[in-house]
Amino acid sequence: MVMVVASAALVLNHLLKAPPASPPAKEKPVARRPPPPKAPVKGHTAKPHAGTPVRKKSAASQKTAQSTAAPSLKPPIYEIYPKEELPPPPPIKRPKVPPKGRPEVAIIIDDVGYDRAMAEKFIRLDKNLTLSIFPYAPYRRAIAKMARKHGLGLMLHLPMEPNEYPHVKPGPGSLLTSMTPDQLIAQLNRDLDQVPGIQGVNNHMGSKMTARSDQMNQIFTILKKRGYFFIDSRTTKETVCRSSARLLKVPFAQRKVFLDHTQDPETIRRQIRRLVRYARKYGVAVGIGHPHEVTYRVLKQELPRMRQKVRLVHASEIVHVVS
Secondary structure (H helix, E strand, O other), X not given: OHHHHHHHHHHHHHHHHXXXXXXXXXXXXXXXXXXXXXXXXXXXXXXXXXXOOOOOOOHHHHHHHHHOOOOOOOOOOOOOOOOOOOOOOOOOOOOOOOOOOOOEEEEEEEEEOOOHHHHHHHHHHOOOOEEEEOOOOOOHHHHHHHHHHOOOEXXXXXXXXXXXXXXXXXXXXXXXXXXXXXXXXXXXXXXXXOOOOOOEEEXXXXXXXXXXXXXXXXXXXXXXXXXXXXXXXOOOOOOOHHHHHHHHOOOEEEOOEEOOOOOOHHHHHHHHHHHHHHHHHHOEEEEEEOOOHHHHHHHHHHHHHHHOOOEXXXXXXXXXXXX
């Protein structure tokens, strides 16, 4: 009995002196791959996933991306009309209307090239209309080809600096008063090459540029060299286009009426009647409209009545060298 108690005491003493058992080792967490980034929602900028290095694009790659971007389908702002309607321009002396002939009217549809479907409506409306196409509009070549096929007149609608610049920008290919002569001529030549088959030019905006005689003389020098005519859209009463045309002997005419200054059917009809009255008084008149649905509808209704009083002609048929 004594031996049993002694053995138990030895065992107990051994347990008390033994070091405590170490806790079980924790398992190492398994490394998980980050989930793939979600596709960015339209209108929001995608943020890089945490831990993903952000690679900055080089200047060269950014420039290449910009140059290959699709052309914008948003048209430049339409004509900047004068706050008050300009007084009638003085008539240009030209051969008198033959006794049995009818006065002539040229209708130019400006700002063409951004709405192909609307341009096709005007092309099919009457072959004696004239289209004036923006130099860098996305559909300029297709519209020009269709216009030539149907026998319409064709012009370049040349963007020029307005008084409101830079708050109002006339669009790609603009001629600016800050340009040097070399820059101005180079930009003009690039613009003229954009629309194949044009016969002449009229200004888009340009209330500031068309009042600068030195720069208008430079522009008319190139038009004379290429054999183009010029029609002054008359966006300012300070325009010097007529004197530059006389100096350089460039065939010339000037706008009498903006047809759709206000896009209201009755106003457009009233402007058409003014255009006809002016033509009957002076033998010739130029009206400018724009590719609006309301303008198309009113012209479709009014052209048959116009033809009873005047002869609708291309813009190229009413220009002449100013004496």
